[in-house]
Structures are given as C-alpha cells and as structure tokens.
Amino acid sequence: MSSSKADDQTSGVARGYELELGKDLLAYAGLFGFGVFYNRLVAHVNQKHGQHGYTSLLVVFGVFVTLAALSTRIGAINTLKIAAGFVASGLPMILGDTNRYLEYKQEVAVALARASKARRKGINDVGQTQTGERQRFTLHQERN
C-alpha cells in the first residue's frame, strides 16, 4: 500500500519534471524563432543604414527579450539579478559604442567639409589662386 503511494509520488514528480522541461524547451524554441527573425531584421538594418550607431542598442534589445522570455521560467527576482549583471557589464559598452559612433560621424563631417572647401577653392578663388600660382611658377622658372 505504502509502496504504491511512493510510486505514485515518484511518477508525479517525474511528470512535473517533464512538464517543466517541456515549458523550458518551449521557451528555448520561442527564443530560437525570435533569434532567426531578429538576425534578419539586424541584417536589413545594417544593409540599409550602414554605420547606424545602434549596434549596442540592438544587442540590449536582444538580451531584454531573452530575459523577458526566461523570467517566466526562473522567476522575477532571479531575472532582475541577471538583468542587473547585464546592466553593469553592458553600460560601459553602450557608452563606448555611442562615443565611437559620434567620433566617426565627426570625422565624416570634417572630411566632407574639407572636401567641399577644396572644391569651392577651385570655383570661387580660381582667378586669385591662379595668379598666385603663376607668380610662384615664374619665380621657380627664374631660379632654374
């Protein structure tokens, strides 16, 4: 009698584990599906916008979705602890990435301004500059 009760308990626990494992696998499958979709989205964004400066934020969103999905399995407190860890390790990366992007954009702006200035120098000051160059040219010819 007591033996069959123990057997029932054991099989109940096993069923519980199976159920939990099933839910875990469902969450992982959902995350895999999200990963496939998200990969396509990021590829599209990268192709369309090139250096967009949102790489770190795309990573943050991916981690957020993963934690949100897993929070149903590991509980809110555990999720918050892991999220705090990600914030601690990810914040310097986000700030650094944003800073690098802004520096790059600054370089682009300077290069474009310099290129534009070089072109305008050719158009606006053509007479003045050519006169100066002719004078230097004459001096050079005289020297040689």
Added chain:
Amino acid sequence: MSDKPRPGKDKDLRFIKSAIEDADEVYRLFASELINEQSPGVIELISEGMLLIIEQYDELNQMLDDVALTPTRVLDHNRCLRDLLKLMIKERLSPLGRVAAASIIQVLGNQLRSLMVTKEIRGTEELCVT
C-alpha cells in the same frame, strides 16, 4: 641646354594625361561600382567624391592648356578623396563595394605618383591645407 623636363613638354604632358586617365577611372568606379550602395552615409561620401573628381578632371584639363598652372589644387583634391575613402571603408559596404573602394584607392595612389612628377616639373611650394 638643360635636359630637365620643362612644363608643357613631353614628360609633363604625359604625366598630366596619366592623371586624367586615373581621374576618369576613379569617376567610372564611383559611378558604376559604388553607386549601388544604399546606406545614406555612404551615398553622401560618394556624392562628395564624385564632385571632387569632376573638379579635379576640370583642373587637369586646364593644366594641359596652361603651363603656368601647378597641380597644387589637384593634389588637394586627391588628398580629400583619400580622406573620404578612409571613412568609406569603415562603412558597411557590400562585397562589390569593398572591392571598388580598394580599386579607387589604388588608382588614387597611381594618380598621386603622376601628380608628384608634374609638381616636380612645374615646381611649386607646398600650398595644401591640412
């Protein structure tokens, strides 16, 4: 009589023509190979690069007619183009775009060599702004 190459003579004109051919090639690469890049940042760089190369082409053609003109501004344009290319290769270009960018860099290097010879023949002090 000195055998030093003179402005407007054979060697001078040959190197200017070579620089013009390089400008032609760079324009062709911009217009046919890189023009398909979709990213807004890249399009801005390509547009500025094409305007620079057109300007350079014009200057080089004037140099063929006017022996008093020095390649100072053309060198300036070449330098600006190299700066733009340096930034362009940091962008996410397509594989074809990356090859085109590498080809442009190579042609700009050849052009720089021709321009240095012309500069030596026509002789001028360094005027370029950095």
